Amino acid sequence: MKVAYYPGCSLHSTAREYDISFQLVCRKLGIELQEIPHWVCCGSSPAHVTSHLLSIALPCKNLILAEEMGLDTVVAPCAACFNRLKIAKQEVAEDSKLKKEVQEVLGKPSAGKIEVKHPLQVIIEDVGLKKVEEMTRRKLQGLRVASYYGCLLVRPPSVINFDDPEDPQSMDNLVSALGGEALPWAFKTECCGASFSLSETDIVFELSGEILNEALEAGAECILVACPLCQSNLDLRQKGIEKRRGKKFNLPILYFTELLGLALGMSMRQLGLSRHIVNPSKLLERKLAVT
Template identity: 50%
Template sequence: MAGRTYAYYPGCALHGTAREYDVSARLVCQTLNVKLQEIKDWSCCGASSAASLSPLLGIALPAHNLKLAAAMELPITTPCAMCSYRLKTAAHELKDEATARQVSEVLGSAVGPEVTVEPLLQVLSEDLSFPIRKPLTGLKVACYYGCLLVRPKSVLQFDDEENPQTMDRLITALGAEAIDWGLKTECCGAGLPLARPDLVHRLAYRIISLAQRLGADCIATACPMCQSNLDIHQKEIEAEHGEKLGLPIFYFTQLLGLALGFTPRELYLHKHLTNPLPLLRAKGLG
């Protein structure tokens, strides 16, 4: 990990709703000597919308970006779970000859499946000996992976589908306590908050409330959709359930950044709608 250079694919959300993920990811990577070279003029992976209406478009859009990265001769890393899922799936599908033929017809030139894609969580977990300046002692974290980092294992080959451990190990290495819980890979509603907010609220409530009941102080995520579904809607969910939640939702890179000595402001922690600063102050981390 350290010293290696990656073709960096931030994904659309990291330029918008998830800017703090981009900022914190770049900060910790710099500190840990992981070099990120942003892919020039990258385009959207298509997310679930492209794939769900047209299977071929769902491969062609990420394949276009695989092609850009292949020209850089670097492995790709992306903080976004959706992007890494789409890129890895496309690379996997390109192993099939008929699909590869169709895709090269669409893109005008062949794309090999050999480009490797590693989610940023995987890159940053390879070596857990971090130069910690402020251990997150006393912080109980529910690590939430969502769907797309781990499922299906047959394609993604990353971590256990039901009880992944990568983020838990990373969080533990920061001095925090990762709680054992059963909704680590439960879906939070993905990209549907605009179309079906009712659905997303219900799923997010299940996840947030269980983490809270099991004693977690916060949830750590590795996906901009997971983070925003759990963070942005908490007020509305609280109103619907008549229950106070107020559970801070972090990107794992922000927790890593805190432990590496960055300030909450540097890590854009003030950007969250569910304010994490009271918790950090209470734990002596803010």
Template identity: 40%
Template sequence: MAALKYAYFPGCVAQGACRELYQSTQAITQALGIELLELKKASCCGSGTFKEDSQFLEDTVNARNIALAEELRLPLLTHCSTCQGVLGHVDERLKELQVSDPGYVERVNGMLKQEGCSPYQGSTEVRHLLWALVGDYGLDKLRSRVMKPLKGLKCAAFYGCYLLRAQKHLPFDDPYAPESLENLFRALGAEPVYYRGRTQCCGWPLSSYATDQAFKMAGNHLQEAIAAGAHCIVTPCPLCHLNLDSRQPEVAAVLGKSLGLPILHLPQLIGLALGISPQVLGLSRHIVSTHPVLKTLGH
């Protein structure tokens, strides 16, 4: 199989509040021989907020991001479920409009031309890191690269909203009964844990105006995962990570209960199985200590 190569869209959160996601993605793709060409000129996808004011704005901003990948003739790769949801939805929408309303796409490209940008062509695909690993790299090949199987570690997936429900056509999984994360856990030697909230919203979108309700949502998910025996939650979304990890002490205070459940970014879990050090993976940056996970794995 030829080496995989992607136009890399890291998004905002991984370059700021969740820097450990950026560094762990770099670490595992290098270890797996996946080449990333970072799109330095890309802009924020808007995380779904642009369309509240203007669908045309969301389409134009993200058509530009996708066009940057098209210039390289590469699929666009992101490790953020929110970015995947927004970019993937815009790409799907504009491809349909190329047939049903080409004038609209011409308007989008007219705006891009004014800014000296390449036009959107609809010639590439938007891939989340999870889809790239499951669909392009392959779980059998990933299993063969495991250096330190995650034996004894019980992992609860937290898919969140955007990865499963933002697009009409979901690659490599069932949006209502997903198994891609759980299958990946098995490939790494870990045991998947199932619980009701794994495909629900983490509460992040509510947190700026309905904080207690958002924290109660997050708290319900955390308590369900703990009750199911999880040693950690693993998420492909940095915004879910922020709500479940960085705000977990506040969530616990609202619930009046102790939680202490570690939350891992997807590439961090993969990195541990590949034998990459916890320091390189940024596991010390979390609010909720990841020490219990490392202890389970004998670190």
């Protein structure tokens, strides 16, 4: 299977371990990633609060570049990038005036044929959990995992059309297939406050703090994520949240690709796990006997 790869800004900077682990996992599962040449920022949160046209033109630029590669699918690991690509594709398909404006800005027709997928979709729908389970070399040994999807991966459902928007199960099913315990909990799709990371940090501390608290109360030993913005807030800010709340969490925040990579036999070093602020090594050494 060959797909166009849109890493987005985060996976080339603050979330390099997500990029590293995703590429390693794809190689193992027989997925060939071809990075889009000369891709640009999707605009994420800043663009759509500044200019609607800009917020659509930026992701459309990437869709056009991906389509020019001759591939039928583009994969975007960042939930914000994935969300913006999906929204842009749908809006230009439904609004002829907007499509014309985007075309005037970009100088090319807007892309409309290429399918946008998140890595979770590729692994669940295209590779299949049965194959993943067959390839597992290291079971998760009942590791108690709170799967956190965030607010952008499965919403709005009319655009995303992937998993249940209120109680998604894709990551949970992956955890179960790998031998872990996917915990039921109420904050799977609550917002971590990523859009306010720089402008309203008090809001971020409150929202992310509630997520950490609920995961701990549910019995989680770690939180699994599929978005670099969520990972950053829950990992990077965790010490600050502990200080504000007077409560110790010590919850490693892992990308689902990292946990999958470990299950497929890779080492923590290979997967870039040393880049995490909340060190997951003791937990993983104890539960999975990995180094």
